[in-house]
Amino acid sequence: MKKLIYIFLFLFCFSFSYSSNERSLNDRNILVIHSYHHGLGWEDNISEGIKDTFDSDEFEIFFEYLDGKRNYGEEYFKILAPLYKEKASSTNFEAIIVCDNIALDFIVKYGPEFFPEIPIVFCGINNFDKKMLQGHKNIAGILENADHRKNIELILKLHSNVENILIVNDNTTTGKEVKKELEKIIPEYESKVNIDIYSDFSIKELENNLQNLDSNTVIYLLVLNSDKTGKFVSYNDALKLVSSVSDNPIYGAWDFYLGHGIVGGRILSGYSQGAEVGRLLKEIINNKDKDYSGYFQEGETKYMFDYEELKKFNIPKSSLPKGSEIVNSPVNFLYKYHVQIFSVSCFIIVLLLINIIYKKKNEKKLLEMVKEKTMHLEKANQELEWISNIDSLTQLYNRRYFDKNLEDIWKELERIQLPLSILMIDVDFFKKYNDIYGHMAGDQCLKTLSRVFFKSVGRPFDTVARYGGEEFTVLVSTDAAGAEKIAKWIIEEVENLKIPHEGSPSGIVTVSVGIGVAVPSGKQKAEKLLDRSDQALYESKNKGRNQYTLRYLESE
Numbered sequence: 001m002k003k004l005i006y007i008f009l010f011l012f013c014f015s016f017s018y019s020s021n022e023r024s025l026n027d028r029n030i031l032v033i034h035s036y037h038h039g040l041g042w043e044d045n046i047s048e049g050i051k052d053t054f055d056s057d058e059f060e061i062f063f064e065y066l067d068g069k070r071n072y073g074e075e076y077f078k079i080l081a082p083l084y085k086e087k088a089s090s091t092n093f094e095a096i097i098v099c100d101n102i103a104l105d106f107i108v109k110y111g112p113e114f115f116p117e118i119p120i121v122f123c124g125i126n127n128f129d130k131k132m133l134q135g136h137k138n139i140a141g142i143l144e145n146a147d148h149r150k151n152i153e154l155i156l157k158l159h160s161n162v163e164n165i166l167i168v169n170d171n172t173t174t175g176k177e178v179k180k181e182l183e184k185i186i187p188e189y190e191s192k193v194n195i196d197i198y199s200d201f202s203i204k205e206l207e208n209n210l211q212n213l214d215s216n217t218v219i220y221l222l223v224l225n226s227d228k229t230g231k232f233v234s235y236n237d238a239l240k241l242v243s244s245v246s247d248n249p250i251y252g253a254w255d256f257y258l259g260h261g262i263v264g265g266r267i268l269s270g271y272s273q274g275a276e277v278g279r280l281l282k283e284i285i286n287n288k289d290k291d292y293s294g295y296f297q298e299g300e301t302k303y304m305f306d307y308e309e310l311k312k313f314n315i316p317k318s319s320l321p322k323g324s325e326i327v328n329s330p331v332n333f334l335y336k337y338h339v340q341i342f343s344v345s346c347f348i349i350v351l352l353l354i355n356i357i358y359k360k361k362n363e364k365k366l367l368e369m370v371k372e373k374t375m376h377l378e379k380a381n382q383e384l385e386w387i388s389n390i391d392s393l394t395q396l397y398n399r400r401y402f403d404k405n406l407e408d409i410w411k412e413l414e415r416i417q418l419p420l421s422i423l424m425i426d427v428d429f430f431k432k433y434n435d436i437y438g439h440m441a442g443d444q445c446l447k448t449l450s451r452v453f454f455k456s457v458g459r460p461f462d463t464v465a466r467y468g469g470e471e472f473t474v475l476v477s478t479d480a481a482g483a484e485k486i487a488k489w490i491i492e493e494v495e496n497l498k499i500p501h502e503g504s505p506s507g508i509v510t511v512s513v514g515i516g517v518a519v520p521s522g523k524q525k526a527e528k529l530l531d532r533s534d535q536a537l538y539e540s541k542n543k544g545r546n547q548y549t550l551r552y553l554e555s556e
Contacts, residue, residue: 027092027094028058028059028060028094029059029060029061029062029091029092029093029094030054030059030060030061030062030093030094030095030096030097030281031062031064031087031091031093031095031096031097031115032047032050032061032062032063032064032096032097032098032099033064033065033066033096033097033098033099033103033106033107034046034047034063034064034065034066034099034100034103035066035068035098035099035100035101035102035103035104035124036065036066036067036068036069036100036102037065037067037069037070038063038065039234040069040234040235041234041235041236041256041270042100042124042235042254042256042270043065043099043100043270044270045255045256045269045270045271045273045274046099046123046124046270046271046273046274046277047063047274048271048274049270049271049272049273049274049275049276049277049278050097050274050275050277050278051274052274052275052278053274053275053278053279053282054278054282059094062091062093064087066080066102066103066106068100068102068103068173069172069225069226069232070232072102072173077105077106077109077110080106081110081114084110084114085110085113085114087114088114088115093115093118094118094119094285095118095119095120095121095281095284095285096111096115096118096119096120096121097120097121097122097123097277097278097281098120098121098122099122099123099124099273099274099277100123100124100125100126100144100174101124101125101126101173101174101177102173103122104122104125104132105132107120108132108133108134108136108139111136112136117138118138119138119140119281119284119285119292120138120139120140121139121140121141121142121277121280121281121284122139122140122141122142122277123141123142123144123273123274123276123277123299124142124144124270124273125141125143125144126144126146126174126177126178126181127177127178127180127181128141128143128144128145128296130294137293138293139293139294140280140284140292140293140294140295140296141277141280141295141296141297142273142276142277142280142296142297142298142299143296143297143298143299144268144273144299145181145298145299145301146178146181146222146253146254146266146268146301147253147266147301148181148182148185148220148253149185149188150266151220151251151253151265151266152165152185152189152193152195152220154251154265154266154303154321155218155220155249155251156189156192156193157319158263158315158319158320159218159249161216161542162193162216162217162218163193163194163214163216163217164193164194164195164196164213164214164216164217164218165193165194165195165196165217165218165219165220166196166198166209166210166213166217166218166219166220167182167195167196167197167198167220167222168198168206168219168220168221168222168224168242169182169197169198169199169222169223169224170199170223170224170225170226170227171199171200171226171228172223172225172226174223174225175199175222175223175225178222178223179197179199182197183197200228201227201228202227202228202229202231203227203229203231203233203241206227206241206242207241207245210242210245210246210248211245211246213246213248215248215542217248218248218249218250218251219242219246219248219249219250219251220250220251220252221238221239221242221250221251221252221257221262222252222253224238224241224242225238235256235257236256236260239257239260239261239262240260240261242261243261244435247429247431247432249263249309249313250262250263250309251263251264251265252264252265252267253265253266253267253268254267254268254269254270255267255268255269255270255271255304256270258304258306258327259306259327259328261306261309262306262309263305263306263309263310263313263315264303264304264305264306264309264310264324265303265304266301266302266303267301267302267303267304268299268300268301269300269301269302272299272300273299276297276299276300280292280295280297302323302324302325303320303321303323303324303325304324304325304326304327305320305324305325305326305327306326306327306328307326307327307328307329307330308328308468308469310326311467311468311469311471312431312469314426314534314535314537314538314541316531316534316535318531330399330468388400389401391465391466393443393446393447393466394446394447394450394466395450396450396453396454396464396465396466396472397463397464397465397466398465398466399465399466399467399468401465402463402465402467402473402475405463406475406526406527406530407526407527409461409463409475410526410529412461413461413477418461418477419477419478419479419482419519420461420475420476420477420478420519420520420529421475421476421478421479421480421482421483421517421518421519422473422474422475422476422517422518422529422530422532422533423473423474423475423476423483423486423487423490423515423516423517423533423548424467424471424472424473424515424516424518424530424533424534424536424537425453425471425472425473425474425490425513425514425515425537426470426471426472426513426514426515426537426541427445427446427449427470427471427511427512427513428511428512428513428514428541428545428546429545430442430445430469430470430511433445433509433511436503437501437503437504437509438503441501441503441509444499445499445509445511446466446470448497448499449472449494449497449511449513450464450466450472452490452493452494452497453472453474453490455493456474456476456486456489456490456493457474457476457486459476459477459478460477461475461477462474462475462476462477463475473530473533474486474490479519480517480519480550480552483517483519483550484517484548484550487515487517487548487550488548490513490515491512491513491515491546491547491548494511494512494513495510495512495546497510497511498510499511512545512546513546514537514540514541514545514546514547514548515536515537515540515547515548515549516532516533516534516535516536516537516538516539516540516548516549516551517533517536517548517549517550517551518530518532518533518536518550518551518552518553519550519551519552519553520552520553521552521553521554528553529553532551532552532553533551535551536548536549536550536551537549539551
């Protein structure tokens with residue numbers, strides 16, 4: 001292992017010597033020292049934030065990586081030190097940015113010797129304490145304070161039945177610093193929820209533990225870059241590992257997990273850290289007479305969530321903190337292609353106008369042409385409108401159509417004094433179905449189920465829609481008794497379905513569904529009835545799946 005480190009350092013030194021000699025004439029150089037390695041999502045996002053802050057024509061930015069996820073310790077620092085001593089002598093740096101704890105430790109130890117009087121700014125520091133700076137001046141920074149308290153409170157708010165929070169956090173240098181932060185706040189929640197920090201594990205032990213979690217446990221995934229055997233895990237692989245063996249909700253504190261399997265959380269952005277530390281350094285450079293020593297600024301965090309995960313765990317948007325951002329939201333057809341549709345329409349109209357101007361002798365023919373083209377355009381728009389309302393997989397209405405027409409249907413039923421009920425349906429354990437049989441088989445399953453749901457209705461105002469993923473909505477103009485009858489019929493029909501699949505030992509597979517039924521009991525808004533059916537569905541899933549729950553929405 002030590003031999004490999006020396007080879008790596010030799011190549012590092014060689015490449016540095018070549019580049020630094022070539023660029024040493026530039027007086028506006030900034031050195032960025034990363035604690036980890038290029039390709040790690042957090043580091044790459046910080047780099048992008050820094051680069052977008054500085055003018056590349058004015059500043060030359062040098063990025064260096066200490067590879068601290070895989071190599072760390074005093075002996076390693078001693079090997080690196082001569083390389084940075086050479087760097088200091090051959091390149092004139094105006095300032096230094098250090099990212100994360102390992103780089104800060106390194107620069108605090110060797111910076112005064114190699115880079116005296118140069119401004120140093122940092123970002124990404126966990127569990128920051130002024131003692132880390134050992135009294136050195138010329139150091140300021142952006143604090144990386146993951147808001148664990150708000151994330152724990154968020155989990156308790158969004159999951160009222162939660163009994164346990166399992167925090168997955170390794171024993172790397174970063175993991176240990178994060179653990180210190182957690183240990184300060186966990187005692188505050190002893191009477192509300194059981195919180196365990198799981199740190200000392202092999203990958204196999206972690207998988208076994210996650211597979212055996214009960215349904216009342218929520219996972220809070222923090223640092224997972226290495227197990228106790230020293231096996232390195234990337235951030236993407238860490239999240240895949242956790243989500244592939246557990247169906248429990250997963251929350252996080254950093255943006256590199258968002259959009260890849262976590263519900264969300266109070267999120268720290270690597271890009272924001274880079275941009276903030278870049279802006280701070282520019283301010284220091286432009287105000288050289290001002291002493292910024294000991295200036296420490298809190299980094300930005302904000303509530304961010306994944307639309308697909310919110311739907312998966314039936315978390316309504318209305319329950320999210322105000323101002324939350326949601327990624328992966330669906331975009332309807334017309335909205336997605338409205339620029340192209342408008343451009344084509346304008347192009348046709350311009351052509352027609354040109355023809356009218358330059359071919360007046362054929363006015364009658366041109367008018368007929370205009371009429372024909374207008375009819376074609378109207379027909380095309382009608383077809384586009386129809387396409388935008390239909391789910392391409394199941395051929396049922398989509399969520400856009402359902403949300404758009406729900407209020408109007410309700411008002412019309414009230415006007416003619418007919419009842420209304422909503423059924424929210426979710427396919428049980430559909431993620432496992434996809435994992436076992438594949439997504440093509442999953443699509444076939446959804447198409448088969450959609451035919452069952454379509455058969456369950458027949459009245460003029462009844463509507464069936466695919467609401468998203470494996471979730472469907474059925475609006476029926478019937479009372480509670482009728483809605484219960486429909487829910488029972490759907491559960492029985494789905495339970496008796498035998499879906500052909502060659503990959504199954506028996507050649508067939510079966511599925512079940514959970515249903516939430518909501519019935520109004522007075523004057524309410526349609527969207528609240530929809531939320532009530534969503535909550536009823538959540539209760540059905542908690543009771544064991546393959547069943548329905550009926551709930552009334554009380555008068556306002």
